[in-house]
Amino acid sequence: MRELLQLLEHDARRPVKELAAMLNKPEFEIEEAIKKLEDDRIIMSYNTLIDWEKFGDHNVTSVIEVNVAPQREVGFDAIAERIYRFDEVKSVFLMSGSFDLLVIIEGQSLNKVADFVARRLSTIEGVTSTRSHFMLKAYKKDGTIIDDKEDDRRLVMTP
Amino acid sequence: MNDWEQALSDTVDLVPPSGIRKFFDVAVSMDDVITLGIGEPDFVTPWHIRESCVYGLEKGYTSYSTNKGMLPLRQEIANLYKKNYAIDYNPAEEIIVTVGVSEAVDLALRAILNPGDEVLIPEPCYVSYKACVILAGGKPVPVPTKIENEFRVTAADLKKFVTPATKALLIGYPNNPTGTILTEEELNGLAKFAEKYNLIVLSDEIYGDLTYGGLEHICFSTLPGMKDRTILFNGFSKAYAMTGWRLGYAMANPVFIEAMNKIHQYTMLCAPVTAQVAGIEALRNGEKNMHKMINEYDQRRHLIYEGFCRMGLKTFEPKGAFYIFPSIKETGMTSEEFVENLLEREHVAVIPGNAFGECGEGFIRCSYATSVDKIAGALNRIENFLKNI
Ligand SMILES: Cc1ncc(COP(=O)(O)O)c(C=O)c1O
Numbered sequence: 398m399r400e401l402l403q404l405l406e407h408d409a410r411r412p413v414k415e416l417a418a419m420l421n422k423p424e425f426e427i428e429e430a431i432k433k434l435e436d437d438r439i440i441m442s443y444n445t446l447i448d449w450e451k452f453g454d455h456n457v458t459s460v461i462e463v464n465v466a467p468q469r470e471v472g473f474d475a476i477a478e479r480i481y482r483f484d485e486v487k488s489v490f491l492m493s494g495s496f497d498l499l500v501i502i503e504g505q506s507l508n509k510v511a512d513f514v515a516r517r518l519s520t521i522e523g524v525t526s527t528r529s530h531f532m533l534k535a536y537k538k539d540g541t542i543i544d545d546k547e548d549d550r551r552l553v554m555t556p
Numbered sequence: 557m558n559d560w561e562q563a564l565s566d567t568v569d570l571v572p573p574s575g576i577r578k579f580f581d582v583a584v585s586m587d588d589v590i591t592l593g594i595g596e597p598d599f600v601t602p603w604h605i606r607e608s609c610v611y612g613l614e615k616g617y618t619s620y621s622t623n624k625g626m627l628p629l630r631q632e633i634a635n636l637y638k639k640n641y642a643i644d645y646n647p648a649e650e651i652i653v654t655v656g657v658s659e660a661v662d663l664a665l666r667a668i669l670n671p672g673d674e675v676l677i678p679e680p681c682y683v684s685y686k687a688c689v690i691l692a693g694g695k696p697v698p699v700p701t702k703i704e705n706e707f708r709v710t711a712a713d714l715k716k717f718v719t720p721a722t723k724a725l726l727i728g729y730p731n732n733p734t735g736t737i738l739t740e741e742e743l744n745g746l747a748k749f750a751e752k753y754n755l756i757v758l759s760d761e762i763y764g765d766l767t768y769g770g771l772e773h774i775c776f777s778t779l780p781g782m783k784d785r786t787i788l789f790n791g792f793s794k795a796y797a798m799t800g801w802r803l804g805y806a807m808a809n810p811v812f813i814e815a816m817n818k819i820h821q822y823t824m825l826c827a828p829v830t831a832q833v834a835g836i837e838a839l840r841n842g843e844k845n846m847h848k849m850i851n852e853y854d855q856r857r858h859l860i861y862e863g864f865c866r867m868g869l870k871t872f873e874p875k876g877a878f879y880i881f882p883s884i885k886e887t888g889m890t891s892e893e894f895v896e897n898l899l900e901r902e903h904v905a906v907i908p909g910n911a912f913g914e915c916g917e918g919f920i921r922c923s924y925a926t927s928v929d930k931i932a933g934a935l936n937r938i939e940n941f942l943k944n945i
Contacts, residue, residue: 418862419855554593
């Protein structure tokens, strides 16, 4: 299972036939296993890592440190939910340390992101402060190096 | 005009030309070639190893080391063998660090061979063995093995070729090109044989870490009575993906190591110190990455084995290294014809089996040290090729 997940995490488009051969299992077993992993939401979705920059979109991403006043009974969860429901919000994490929530926001422009923070995020009840950082350049994303120059430099035939 | 060919040594003339050169030139000229012809990992050396070399350079590790290699490196090698195989090699006098296993094999043969001494070499085998024996003034004696026996060599096979001049046995398991490994029982058979005929055993275990399906590599010198008569070779090229660093080592009794060092000190002085620094890091912290690579090779091994079985080429499941050695006899072509046609029509590069010895005729060597996508692509092309002949 772990091996199957690792293979899919690396390349979700790999045909079942190949997966079966690589893991030395019959195809139906792989199909069933994937189905079950999907049903159990261990596999949550299949995404594509896109270099939007290269495509021509120049979105801005902001990482925001958010401090909140936790609420009785629900702690941080209710506020987190109020934040993560916004489409602009890509990720939300509860953190230890000097702030509480790490919020990652993507928008079409600096203004739009700043506007979102000022008007939507910081006005949520319970949010006590925010600190925004804008990302300038991505070097590595989810394990993938963006501009990997390590080509295969081997000769075509060696003994 | 001088005829410079005439000026060459007779020994050099005895060395046969490389069996892959002519295909190489064709393959390089194609830009969409998929190659299964590369005998080295497709991984780049793990970053922590490269980084340690950079750090070493910053600290000024740029001079010669002692001839036998930096002592901390030899100590790590000794620790490794202690840990993995419960065998003791004294780092001070039983280990020498070399410029790859390539140099180590050459040193060992030069250290032990007198003109005319014979060396038994089970084939198919790595291309250098025969040449190195010739260059050391010895006589290579190929011992053919068969696919029916998964290219395993037995004492009975060897016995047919023993003469009073037989001095040594040179083996390499897990095997390049066949992927064969031997069981403990089979190895013991060879050990008894070596004892009986008082042979030195040269055991190239460079693929020792790369075994699959839960099979453990058995280090030849751990067999009863064998440590003293075995010259063991290992290196960093395959398991740590460090081919270009040129780092290997030999382990043997102090007499052999001292003799090898005598040649090494005058011909090589020492292995590159930059590589030695990296080698220490590889042995100290490289295991996790190595296992990750092995796991990937294993997946590809299944994929390629299944692929050749599906095509109906007679193949056995390789248990070690990263090669598979299917038979192409049914096509009616020779190995070289097959390789040439496959390259021309489908742009897939593989190595003709006869490059690894006469009994490799009728086979091709395919390396699965390449990405899954490329393996899958190559398999499709080979299948297509077979349909259209
Ligand atoms: C069986 C075998 N021995 C030795 C070598 C050479 O290794 P090194 O890079 O350590 O010189 C190779 C490389 O392909 C090999 O396959």
